[in-house]
Amino acid sequence: MKILKWVGIIVLVLGATAFTLFMIYVNPMMQKMKKTSVVNYDKDLTIVLGGGGNSGILTSDSLVIVIDTKMGDAAEQLSKKVKELAGSKPILVINTHFHSDHTGGNKFYKGQTIIAGGNYTKEEWTKQNGDEALPTQWLKDKMDIKMGSDTVTLFNIGKNVHTASDIVVYLHKRKMLFTGDIVLNKQTPALLGVADPDGYMYTFDMLPKLFDIQKIVPGHGEIGGIELIDNFRQYFVDMKTAATDDSKKDELVAKYKDWGQLPFFMSPGATIKVFKKKMQQ
Numbered sequence: 559m560k561i562l563k564w565v566g567i568i569v570l571v572l573g574a575t576a577f578t579l580f581m582i583y584v585n586p587m588m589q590k591m592k593k594t595s596v597v598n599y600d601k602d603l604t605i606v607l608g609g610g611g612n613s614g615i616l617t618s619d620s621l622v623i624v625i626d627t628k629m630g631d632a633a634e635q636l637s638k639k640v641k642e643l644a645g646s647k648p649i650l651v652i653n654t655h656f657h658s659d660h661t662g663g664n665k666f667y668k669g670q671t672i673i674a675g676g677n678y679t680k681e682e683w684t685k686q687n688g689d690e691a692l693p694t695q696w697l698k699d700k701m702d703i704k705m706g707s708d709t710v711t712l713f714n715i716g717k718n719v720h721t722a723s724d725i726v727v728y729l730h731k732r733k734m735l736f737t738g739d740i741v742l743n744k745q746t747p748a749l750l751g752v753a754d755p756d757g758y759m760y761t762f763d764m765l766p767k768l769f770d771i772q773k774i775v776p777g778h779g780e781i782g783g784i785e786l787i788d789n790f791r792q793y794f795v796d797m798k799t800a801a802t803d804d805s806k807k808d809e810l811v812a813k814y815k816d817w818g819q820l821p822f823f824m825s826p827g828a829t830i831k832v833f834k835k836k837m838q839q
């Protein structure tokens with residue numbers, strides 16, 4: 559009986575600790591992620607930040623493009639807005655990658671075209687997202703779409719970066735790049751599965767050579783300029799240094815204390831772990 563009492567106390571203490579950690583660290587971040595804000599960028603471009611990944615709605619006389627479909631309630635709200643803007647025009651959905659905070663609303667676009675990166679297998683996609691709202695087209699390399707007076711380029715990075723198949727979307731006239739989670743603004747990355755810091759570094763170098771970038775809509779966080787790439791590159795450089803030089807670790811981790819984090823999962827510590835694992839390989 560005495561043992562049972564102690565087990566009970568330990569379970570209670572662990573439960574209370576988990577709840578406290580959740581309320582202090584996880585819940586505010588989750589509430590923050592759920593919130594959306596609408597940027598009416600110009601007549602044909604609306605950007606909806608938050609509610610999962612950031613989204614763009616681009617309209618023309620003949621087509622409406624949606625970049626990333628969000629999650630939960632925000633996904634449904636976005637789809638209503640898109641359908642209102644589209645009327646009878648066809649809708650083209652682009653998923654920058656297969657994480658559910660960017661694909662959660664796909665199910666609201668039944669019968670429309672949904673494009674995602676062609677390096678995923680159908681099985682991998684279904685494992686992440688279920689059967690519902692599977693893409694109808696898999697982009698292996700690059701695609702140009704005429705949208706009124708602008709051209710939209712979809713580009714599959716083609717190697718492991720955030721996932722095995724990340725797509726960026728460039729609006730030529732606006733010199734604007736939607737990066738998905740390859741670039742985040744003041745948020746630490748979730749590096750899961752095949753996510754590869756070397757892939758990020760490669761992409762940070764490649765993107766400004768490929769496109770004339772003046773505006774960046776990151777996967778999460780506020781819209782910015784080309785400096786978003788530089789800031790995110792610096793994060794990876796710093797975490798690599800922290801992984802190799804213990805004496806600099808505390809200072810480098812503290813540098814990012816204002817960035818969005820979730821303990822163990824999205825944090826400087828988690829990124830350092832990925833680097834350390836890579837160095838052991």
Ligand SMILES: [Zn+2]
Pocket residue numbers: 610611657659660739777778
């Ligand atoms: Zn995301």
